[in-house]
Amino acid sequence: MLRSLEVAATGMVAQESKLDSIANNLANASTTGYKRQEAEFEDLLYQNMRAPATNGAGAAAPAGVQLGSGTRIVSTARFFTQGAIQQTGNPLDIAIEGNGFIAVQRGQGELAYTRSGSLKVDAQGRMTTSDGLPIEPPISVPPEATSVAIAGDGTVTATMAGQSTPTRLGQIQLATFPNPSGLNALGHNLFQPTASSGEVSVGLPGTAGRGTLLQGSLEGSNVEVVTEMIGLIRAQRAYEINSKVINAADEMLRNASQVR
DSSP states (O other): OHHHHHHHHHHHHHHHHHHHHHHHHHHTTTSTTOOOEEEEEEEOOEEEEEOOOBOTTSOBOSOOEEEEOOEEEEEEEEOOOOOOEEEOOOTTBEEEESBOBEEEEOTTSOEEEESOOBOEEOTTSBEEOTTSOBEESOOBOOTTEEEEEEOTTOEEEEEETTOSSOEEEEEOOEEEOSOGGGOEEEETTEEEOOTTTOOOEEEOTTSTTBOEEEETEEEOOOOOHHHHHHHHHHHHHHHHHHHHHHHHHHHHHHHHHTOO
16 A cells, blocks of 8 residues: 555656646747747556466467556656747847757856857947857957848958948857757756767858848747746646545554454
C-alpha cells in the first residue's frame, strides 16, 4: 500500500514541475525573442516481482510481473520555432527570420547569444542590446549619422549629415548551433553554449541555413497562450487524479488498520 502513496507523490511533484514550466511560458508571452519550454518526463525503475518464464511444456509466459516506481522530470525542452514578427518602425530593431542568434559580449569578455534584436546605441556609439551589451563583431554608429539602414544580409550603413551616399559601418553576423535546445538559458534573453548544443558556427545572414534580418521589426515570443492554458488544465487534472490515489490508498490503510 505504501508503494501507491510514493508513486502518486512522484506524479504530483512531476505535475508541479510542469506547472512551473507553463507559468514561466505565460509570464514571457510578451517577451521579445522568448522560446517556450516544455517539461518532459520518464518513468522510474521497476521492481521485477516475477520474470517471464517457460512452463513445463516449454512455452513462454506472455508477461512477468513488474511494479513501477513513478515518474520524474528529465528535461525542459526548449522549442525554437519562429515567433510572430511585430512591426515597430524603429530602425535599430531587427527580427531574425529563420535560424540564428546575435552574438553579444558580456562583462568578462565571454560571448552569449540572443534572439532579441532590440538594439540601441550607447554613449560610445556602439550598437548594443537593451542591457548595454555590445554586439559581436562590434559596430559603431558615428554621432553625425542621420539615419541607419540594416539590410537582410546584415550590412549596416549610415547616411551622414551633408552626404547622399551611405557609409558602410559593418555587418551583423548570425550564429547557429547543431542543437539549439541544448543551450543554457542565462536570463535577460541570453543563451550560453554547452556541450549539448554543439560547436557554434558564425556566418552571414542568409548563408548556410541561417535566417535573414528584417529592419524595423522584432520577433515576438512563440508562446501560444491557448495551448499553454490547455496544458495548464491537463496538469491540474493530473495533479488532482494523483491526489485521489493518495486519498484512496490512505482509506485502504485505514480499513486495514481497523481489522481485528
